[in-house]
Amino acid sequence: MSTTPRNRLGELERAVLEHLWTEGPSHPEGLTVREVHDVVGVQRDLAYTTLMTVLDRMAKKGLVTRERDGRAWRYTAAASRDELTSETMRHALGELAGTERRSALLHFLDESTPEEIDELRAALAALEARQAPGSTPRGRHRRQKVT
Structure with a gap:
């Protein structure tokens, strides 16, 4: 990137x-x-x-x-709204070192509503289910080079 x-x-x-x-x-x-x-x-x-x-x-x-x-x-x-948002978040977090990344995530979560925390928990559960043994592995989405 x-x-x-x-x-x-x-x-x-x-x-x-x-x-x-x-x-x-x-x-x-x-x-x-x-x-x-x-x-x-x-x-x-x-x-x-x-x-x-x-x-x-x-x-x-x-x-x-x-x-x-x-x-x-x-x-x-070239990308969906969700894909572009994900790329933005990944880029922002990717610029931070380990403890800074964790701190940024904690600040983000501190400002989240209970509903947003529930959505995050559901998303993490879905991710864990996809990654569970016996499930079909799904890697990161491939990024397309657009001309």
Whole structure:
């Protein structure tokens, strides 16, 4: 992973990704700059060329994938919201040494609600069940290099 992770998003990049995640299921072929602009650009009063530049930069960062469709590009999110969040958390914790990592996790947990702690316990139980002897091993998700 690079020293500047792809998951450090600007406000506009986040809005574009949110739109791609929301519209993705109904547009598996991806969205054109025009289709993104018609929603995100109009809401934010942005020029078409601004969205075109942002999407191009996001493709170079690996945040979105793109495919040619005639003269236009069609864009899709390169990772799900969950995958990108996980990558952000992994990167932040990965920069810390052992005791600092533990301290950061404890601070995070101290600020968590009882419901969030219950969700964490359920997630840990699911992980332990997947890793139990006799279960099918599941490694880390493979990261895809996006061009």
